[in-house]
Amino acid sequence: MADRFRVTLAQLNPTVGDLVGNAAKARAAWAEGRKAGADLVALPEMFLTGYNTQDLVMRPVFQQAAMAAAEQLAQDCADGPALAIGCPWVDGDKLFNAYLILKDGKISSQCLKHHLPNETVFDEVRIFDVGPLGGPYAVGDTRIGSPICEDGWHEDVAETLEETGAEFLLIPNGSPYYRNKMEVRQNHMVARAVETGLPVIYLNLVGGQDDQVFDGGTFVLNPGGALALQMPVFDEAITQLDLQRTPEGWRAVEGEKAHLPDEWEQDYRTMVESLRDYMGKTGFKKALLGLSGGVDSAIVAAIAVDAIGAENVRCVMLPSEYTSRESLDDAEAVAEALGVHYDYVPIAEGRSAISNTLAPLFAGRDEDLTEENIQSRLRGLLLMAMSNKFGEMLLTTGNKSEVAVGYATIYGDMNGGYNPIKDLYKTRVFETCRWRNGNHRPWMMGPAGEVIRPNVIDKPPSAELRDDQKDSDSLPDYPELDAILEILVDQDGSIADCVAKGFARETAKRVEHLIYISEYKRFQSAPGARLSPRAFWLDRRYPIVNRFRDSS
The missing domain is CATH 3.40.50.620 (HUPs)
Incomplete structure (x- = not known):
């Protein structure tokens, strides 16, 4: 039984729809992992297609092309470490957000996403089918559990994997940036490490896609939540992570801990x-x-x-x-x-x-x-x-x-x-x-x-x-305006909430009116970088025709 297990963590930047280019990036990462003596090369969620695919992934011709690319990648990477990569997968009339384990020239295992996010920029409930709670997959004699992104934010998937024999968790993510999100991620992953008593590897995408930026920041926690490794935010990077078998189970060997910039x-x-x-x-x-x-x-x-x-x-x-x-x-x-x-x-x-x-x-x-x-x-x-x-x-x-x-x-x-x-x-x-x-x-x-x-x-x-x-001839001064907007837009608050914060009711009502009557402009506006969980586009979807006004 091996006492060390090496994972090549490939925090890379795919392009949505570029199956050839994304597969080439995966092959290059796999080759680097093979050279480093890795047992497993891991890429993030939906890497082969890029992410967030939105309705593109619902096209049967795209699904078939993606699965064919995965099968070809398995053949190309037969002689060396296993390769784990995110890809859509069709089974009968069901479409899944899947994490595929490629080894020995074929797709040897599939993990299917169970918890489908249906808030902010995500519509996965509409797009994908719910995967079952499953067990770990084996690479050599090591058993690995891979909750996919949102699955890592819920305790049931990780606990099921631990109970069915997983020795550590490798969580592939397509998690886009918003201000101070890293703290939210780390809190969830610490919870999984504490609950399961297993090391947790949080592997994230980098790169921009329309309004979203995937900020990377891949990190590794040991049981109890101690940080063992922190990869940089925003940069493409490939890092070798070693896990060592101890009498208490697998433990991640401490590695580089990149600096995290301020907001x-x-x-x-x-x-x-x-x-x-x-x-x-x-x-x-x-x-x-x-x-x-x-x-x-x-x-x-x-x-x-x-x-x-x-x-x-x-x-x-x-x-x-x-x-x-x-x-x-x-x-x-x-x-x-x-x-x-x-x-x-x-x-x-x-x-x-x-x-x-x-x-x-x-x-x-x-x-x-x-x-x-x-x-x-x-x-x-x-x-x-x-x-x-x-x-x-x-x-x-x-x-x-x-x-x-x-x-x-x-x-x-x-x-x-x-x-x-x-x-x-x-x-x-x-x-x-x-x-x-x-x-x-x-x-x-x-x-x-x-x-x-x-x-x-x-x-x-x-x-x-x-x-x-x-x-200021047409609008409240910006400090006042922005404070009201944060209540009405970012917090989905009410006029009463604005008044409770000390703003004049007539000013708050006027701002609310301007927000609603400007919806048609936003509908036709250019996309832009998402910095908050309530950005104008996919995060906040309002009707253009709307006569509601808050009377609170």
């Missing part, structure tokens, strides 16, 4: 990785954005440069007669600090042409929001023209506060393919700018030092669509 760095890294992978996996090499001199476009420019490099980012200033000299100077200063290409495209002539065209229709009517929105929509038109001409993906720059209350012009400044700050409230935008000015990391492609000068952060926010305009 500000993890949020910023998520926005960078989300944009980098969204562009890379959709084939875009370059990006552009309108740079207004304001804080939102400045931080998006910094994120873009850190994600894909200054040489691949175009910033465009599109001033009107309402654009201040201060904004022009601030935008130019940000562009210069970041080292990006900077274009200056005044909109006065185009705006005049549109106004003249509409003049006969609008005769006798006062100027109002219509004329303000024409400016924004003209900018959107010009930016989209540049995007088409140069093959550069347009980034939109609305923060979560604006997205929540509709303080944005549809078909104007909402134009774009991706929004890195869509889930970042305005008050956090300010602090994120300060964080970026004071911090630089190796994964950032942009320059170190102050890239967003203080005036950009400190001046009163303004859309500059009319004389002396300020955001």
